[in-house]
Amino acid sequence: xxxxxxxxxxxxxxxxxxxxxxxxxxxxxxxxxxxxxxxxxxxxxxxxxxxxxxxxxxxxxxxxxxxxxxxxxxxxxxxxxxxxxxxxxxxxxxxxxxxxxxxxxxxxxxxxxxxxxxxxxxxxxxxxxxxxxxxxxxxxxxxxxxxxxxxxxxxxxxxxxxxxxxxxxxxxxxxxxxxxxxxxxxxxxxxxxxxxxxxxxxxxxxxxxxxxxxxxxxxxxxxxxxxxxxxxxxxxxxxxxxxxxxxxxxxxx
Amino acid sequence: xxxxxxxxxxxxxxxxxxxxxxxxxxxxxxxxxxxxxxxxxxxxxxxxxxxxxxxxxxxxxxxxxxxxxxxxxxxxxxxxxxxxxxxxxxxxxxxxxxxxxxxxxxxxxxxxxxxxxxxxxxxxxxxxxxxxxxxxxxxxxxxxxxxxxxxxxxxxxxxxxxxxxxxxxxxxxxxxxxxxxxxxxxxxxxxxxxxxxxxxxxxxxxxxxxxxxxxxxxxxxxxxxxxxxxxxxxxxxxxxxxxxxxxxxxxxxxxxxxx
Numbered sequence: 001x002x003x004x005x006x007x008x009x010x011x012x013x014x015x016x017x018x019x020x021x022x023x024x025x026x027x028x029x030x031x032x033x034x035x036x037x038x039x040x041x042x043x044x045x046x047x048x049x050x051x052x053x054x055x056x057x058x059x060x061x062x063x064x065x066x067x068x069x070x071x072x073x074x075x076x077x078x079x080x081x082x083x084x085x086x087x088x089x090x091x092x093x094x095x096x097x098x099x100x101x102x103x104x105x106x107x108x109x110x111x112x113x114x115x116x117x118x119x120x121x122x123x124x125x126x127x128x129x130x131x132x133x134x135x136x137x138x139x140x141x142x143x144x145x146x147x148x149x150x151x152x153x154x155x156x157x158x159x160x161x162x163x164x165x166x167x168x169x170x171x172x173x174x175x176x177x178x179x180x181x182x183x184x185x186x187x188x189x190x191x192x193x194x195x196x197x198x199x200x201x202x203x204x205x206x207x208x209x210x211x212x213x214x215x216x217x218x219x220x221x222x223x224x225x226x227x228x229x230x231x232x233x234x235x236x237x238x239x240x241x242x243x244x245x246x247x248x249x250x251x252x253x
Numbered sequence: 254x255x256x257x258x259x260x261x262x263x264x265x266x267x268x269x270x271x272x273x274x275x276x277x278x279x280x281x282x283x284x285x286x287x288x289x290x291x292x293x294x295x296x297x298x299x300x301x302x303x304x305x306x307x308x309x310x311x312x313x314x315x316x317x318x319x320x321x322x323x324x325x326x327x328x329x330x331x332x333x334x335x336x337x338x339x340x341x342x343x344x345x346x347x348x349x350x351x352x353x354x355x356x357x358x359x360x361x362x363x364x365x366x367x368x369x370x371x372x373x374x375x376x377x378x379x380x381x382x383x384x385x386x387x388x389x390x391x392x393x394x395x396x397x398x399x400x401x402x403x404x405x406x407x408x409x410x411x412x413x414x415x416x417x418x419x420x421x422x423x424x425x426x427x428x429x430x431x432x433x434x435x436x437x438x439x440x441x442x443x444x445x446x447x448x449x450x451x452x453x454x455x456x457x458x459x460x461x462x463x464x465x466x467x468x469x470x471x472x473x474x475x476x477x478x479x480x481x482x483x484x485x486x487x488x489x490x491x492x493x494x495x496x497x498x499x500x501x502x503x504x505x506x507x508x509x510x511x512x
Binding site: 048049050051071072073075076077082084087088089090091092093097098099101102103105106109141142158162 | 457458459460462463464465466467468469470471473474477478480481482484485
């Protein structure tokens with residue numbers, strides 16, 4: 001579903017991704033773990049087409065389409081959702097207005113009819129309830145005055161409403177307490193666990209993976225995937241640390 | 254009525270006219286430039302003024318509208334105005350004198366494009382205790398346009414418990430667009446609150462990308478962000494239908510200007 005091949009990218013002239021190759025088939029959840037500065041967030045922004053993140057080599061194919069050719073909003077309409085590590089505050093624009101505008105813009109690009117105000121509110125209520133976010137919060141400006149945990153849950157409500165085919169979630173677990181982690185984990189499963197969908201979970205910790213069980217776990221270090229394995233790899237990383245797990249890899253290289 | 258010869262022609266050497274269109278001022282009729290309208294708000298009463306000024310794309314020349322407002326004790330004057338004229342120069346000037354416990358509420362929006370030069374100039378005189386004023390001005394400048402806000406607040410001796418606020422923010426959509434802010438405070442009382450703030454910048458790029466990442470195309474994102482930005486200046490309008498209509502018409506102007 002998502003094929004990343006020999007991807008190179010720079011941020012302000014500095015090479016961050018140095019030949020990253022990764023494939024996520026439909027119906028699977030893959031986790032990417034790795035030390036700070038390995039390029040995890042850069043990968044998510046490159047996939048999302050953020051200005052300032054320049055691709056210098058390689059390719060990304062999403063459902064047979066050249067993803068890198070698309071503008072950021074076209075990527076969203078094609079079914080890609082990027083969960084932000086630091087969700088952005090937008091004063092003066094309510095969540096409801098923002099999401100309705102986003103959903104209908106996506107539907108328009110896909111040649112679908114816009115959703116009516118009533119239908120949209122019904123959908124928003126349903127997804128807010130799934131993530132246990134007070135519907136009143138969705139009437140407030142986007143992320144303004146939200147706590148770290150509320151921002152992350154609001155992101156998952158957005159994902160529920162937009163119903164993407166593929167989600168790249170960048171440290172969605174950071175800033176969440178144990179209870180919120182459980183709610184968010186269940187939300188991700190409910191929204192994204194489906195035969196035609198895929199998820200790339202970027203995380204530092206094993207704890208989210210207790211709730212969202214990954215099919216594959218990859219270790220990203222210095223801009224490349226240096227190791228891949230099953231869910232047990234995340235557990236090993238958690239108990240032994242990156243250095244220990246990556247050491248044999250470095251010795252072989 | 255004084256003779257035309259006794260009236261002085263304003264020039265850009267004067268502080269209150271420093272950002273004006275000097276060439277246009279030099280040839281405009283002096284009695285027009287020095288004409289003042291008046292508004293009297295009796296004690297305890299409220300008067301509203303809502304205006305939306307715009308002109309077609311072929312507009313040229315200039316316009317100056319100066320108004321003296323006197324607000325009696327405990328009265329309110331609420332003035333909301335959108336300047337979206339494509340003319341070379343537009344100036345709206347308000348001189349507001351507040352008696353005890355009176356309030357002045359001002360919301361101004363400038364939508365500039367091409368080479369237009371538009372400005373709000375206010376002088377608020379708190380001449381008695383307990384009067385309050387609140388001014389919010391937002392400017393969206395495209396093309397080579399200029400938007401100005403000159404806000405002077407005077408607090409007379411013994412005008413204790415004065416609470417005066419003014420806030421100006423401008424966003425420049427193109428290279429070549431500009432904005433000027435000139436806050437001025439003259440305070441002769443010691444128990445007063447006067448707050449002013451000014452910021453000139455660009456549209457929030459992080460917010461624009463966040464919107465794109467959710468599927469909102471750049472033009473629509475820009476429109477939403479501009480709408481949120483100017484809505485600040487209309488937030489104090491009690492009648493939301495009026496506020497919504499003013500906002501709607503402003504956005505139409507933005508569309509028309511291809512912003």
